Amino acid sequence: MTQRKAVSLISGGLDSLLATKVMLEQGVHVEGINFFTGFCVEGHTHAIRKRDQQKEKRNNALWCAEQLGVKLHIIDVIEEYKDVLLNPKHGYGANLNPCQDCKTFMIHKALEWIKAHDFDFIITGEVVGQRPMSQRKDLMPVIARESGANDLLLRPLCAKNLPETLPEREGWVDRSRLLDFSGRNRKPQMALAAQYGFTDYATPAGGCCFLTDENYSKKVVDMWQHRPSRDYELDDIMLLKVGRHIRPKDNFKLIVGREEGENKFMEGYRKQFISIYTTSHPGPLVLLDGRDISDADIELAGRITARFGQGRDAETVDVEARLPGGEIKTFQVAPMPPHAIKPEWYV
Amino acid sequence: MSQYELDARRILCPMPVIRTQNRVVELQPGDTLIVTCTDPGALNDIPAWCRINGHTVIKTERRDDDVIITLEVGAA
Numbered sequence: 407m408t409q410r411k412a413v414s415l416i417s418g419g420l421d422s423l424l425a426t427k428v429m430l431e432q433g434v435h436v437e438g439i440n441f442f443t444g445f446c447v448e449g450h451t452h453a454i455r456k457r458d459q460q461k462e463k464r465n466n467a468l469w470c471a472e473q474l475g476v477k478l479h480i481i482d483v484i485e486e487y488k489d490v491l492l493n494p495k496h497g498y499g500a501n502l503n504p505c506q507d508c509k510t511f512m513i514h515k516a517l518e519w520i521k522a523h524d525f526d527f528i529i530t531g532e533v534v535g536q537r538p539m540s541q542r543k544d545l546m547p548v549i550a551r552e553s554g555a556n557d558l559l560l561r562p563l564c565a566k567n568l569p570e571t572l573p574e575r576e577g578w579v580d581r582s583r584l585l586d587f588s589g590r591n592r593k594p595q596m597a598l599a600a601q602y603g604f605t606d607y608a609t610p611a612g613g614c615c616f617l618t619d620e621n622y623s624k625k626v627v628d629m630w631q632h633r634p635s636r637d638y639e640l641d642d643i644m645l646l647k648v649g650r651h652i653r654p655k656d657n658f659k660l661i662v663g664r665e666e667g668e669n670k671f672m673e674g675y676r677k678q679f680i681s682i683y684t685t686s687h688p689g690p691l692v693l694l695d696g697r698d699i700s701d702a703d704i705e706l707a708g709r710i711t712a713r714f715g716q717g718r719d720a721e722t723v724d725v726e727a728r729l730p731g732g733e734i735k736t737f738q739v740a741p742m743p744p745h746a747i748k749p750e751w752y753v
Numbered sequence: 754m755s756q757y758e759l760d761a762r763r764i765l766c767p768m769p770v771i772r773t774q775n776r777v778v779e780l781q782p783g784d785t786l787i788v789t790c791t792d793p794g795a796l797n798d799i800p801a802w803c804r805i806n807g808h809t810v811i812k813t814e815r816r817d818d819d820v821i822i823t824l825e826v827g828a829a
């Protein structure tokens with residue numbers, strides 16, 4: 407019998423790890439696929455923040471693939487994902503997470519991939535009823551249909567709760583050895599993980615991406631509200647993960663580095679943004695993101711910058727602002743008193 | 754067997770892995786690729802990606818703020 411080939415959507419979490427293992431146990435050839443949208447919760451913030459650098463910086467999707475002994479293809483979908491985030495047909499979840507459209511999109515991309523690579527079907531680690539938005543039982547067939555995958559999409563962890571798919575009907579996989587997990591209870595997954603000998607797997611608190619994070623989502627909305635268009639670049643969404651964001655005026659905001667690692671990371675953006683720091687006292691690097699930024703705006707930003715540096719109690723501090731073209735402006739300012747920094751300025 | 758270089762500085766993981774992966778596809782088994790990154794996470798991720806996909810890391814080194822990983826492309 408020819409060995410059948412499946413591609414597995416590997417997020418780095420436990421469910422896709424288990425779903426893949428269930429298929430491997432049935433003798434299916436599995437390779438992993440992982441989509442990078444730009445919002446994925448991965449090593450970024452660890453890489454940026456110095457104090458986190460001692461922690462192990464593993465990529466969980468790669469780690470899962472290695473545990474399973476399968477190949478992993480990481481696909482950059484940043485450009486295509488914009489349309490998913492900007493125009494989700496089924497709307498957003500609790501924050502800016504367009505989970506249903508996101509799932510549909512990823513399964514559609516996996517479908518394109520199996521066609522191009524001569525694979526037979528797609529598997530995911532989804533479990534009915536596990537997440538309120540994208541894993542409701544009634545939505546599972548919708549996602550299968552709208553993605554175009556239809557019955558080429560098999561969810562090994564809950565297949566017994568769903569109609570038969572092509573791989574089951576054709577006998578490529580044995581339905582009786584698939585599972586019937588449902589709901590939010592994680593115990594069956596943990597038991598199966600123990601049975602397979604998986605320990606040390608990732609247990610992300612929220613979803614699989616930053617879009618489920620309330621504070622992050624607020625920053626995205628703020629960015630959209632203050633730009634002529636909602637379009638974004640990878641740099642924009644990276645910078646939303648870094649620093650304090652303070653918007654004293656509609657036309658610009660400050661991104662204030664919180665520690666050495668962030669300052670260093672932000673250094674790389676000095677050719678794209680106006681950057682400010684205090685020369686008379688140690689302090690953070692600050693980037694100004696906005697448009698029509700005047701000299702008065704730069705001075706205002708200088709006063710706020712001084713507030714976050716060691717010169718905060720000095721009468722005046724020396725400030726240097728560098729424009730993207732390299733032009734340098736130096737000036738002295740009085741640090742802004744704490745009460746003058748309005749709470750609503752914090753994005 | 755040729756030697757190639759890839760500049761993956763100032764991008765964060767998993768982008769250096771994606772760039773490496775996309776470059777390796779264009780190379781022949783036995784070719785060498787020297788990848789320069791600034792994200793120290795690449796020190797874990799690129800070797801992990803190589804192990805999974807059948808390529809060999811020949812050398813990893815740190816030079817100032819750069820992380821340099823030399824790999825040999827394996828058979829497809």
Ligand code: SF4
Nearest residue numbers: 504505508613614615
């Ligand atoms: S949490 Fe993020 S990556 Fe996961 S399905 Fe929802 S939008 Fe997509």
